[in-house]
Amino acid sequence: LPTQEYGHAGAWATSFQAEAAAIGLALGRLILAVDASGAGRALRIAILSDSQSVLRMLQKGEVRQRGRIGRALWRKIRALRERGCHVSLQFVPGHVGIVGNENADDVVEEGAKA
Numbered sequence: 001l002p003t004q005e006y007g008h009a010g011a012w013a014t015s016f017q018a019e020a021a022a023i024g025l026a027l028g029r030l031i032l033a034v035d036a037s038g039a040g041r042a043l044r045i046a047i048l049s050d051s052q053s054v055l056r057m058l059q060k061g062e063v064r065q066r067g068r069i070g071r072a073l074w075r076k077i078r079a080l081r082e083r084g085c086h087v088s089l090q091f092v093p094g095h096v097g098i099v100g101n102e103n104a105d106d107v108v109e110e111g112a113k114a
Contacts, residue, residue: 015051019053019054020051020054020057020069022049022104023047023054023073024072024076026079027080030045030080030085031080031083031106034080034085035083039101042086043084043086044086044088045084045086045087046087046089046091048067048091048092048101050092050093050095050101052091058074058089059089061074062078
């Protein structure tokens with residue numbers, strides 16, 4: 001995945017901010033895809049992440065989000081749910097050879113350098 005297509009979280013972003021930005025980007029692209037296809041009903045979406053801290057934050061639910069990052073991510077999750085999608089968040093262990101996760105980590109690392 002070319003970093004220039006996805007942007008970066010900024011030179012001073014923490015890993016938490018970069019992981020949250022990646023999840024936000026994925027959710028935003030899913031909203032666009034669902035809108036373009038018109039196929040939201042009963043669509044099951046799983047967001048896989050190795051960021052326990054971001055997942056723990058989101059696990060608190062929408063109404064308990066104190067920071068703007070959590071609120072922004074939950075707005076996107078709610079937007080998908082309003083389109084009839086079932087959205088789940090799932091932890092995957094990092095750096096254990098899961099291909100998609102390793103690719104995502106490479107993109108995050110490249111984006112951090114930009």
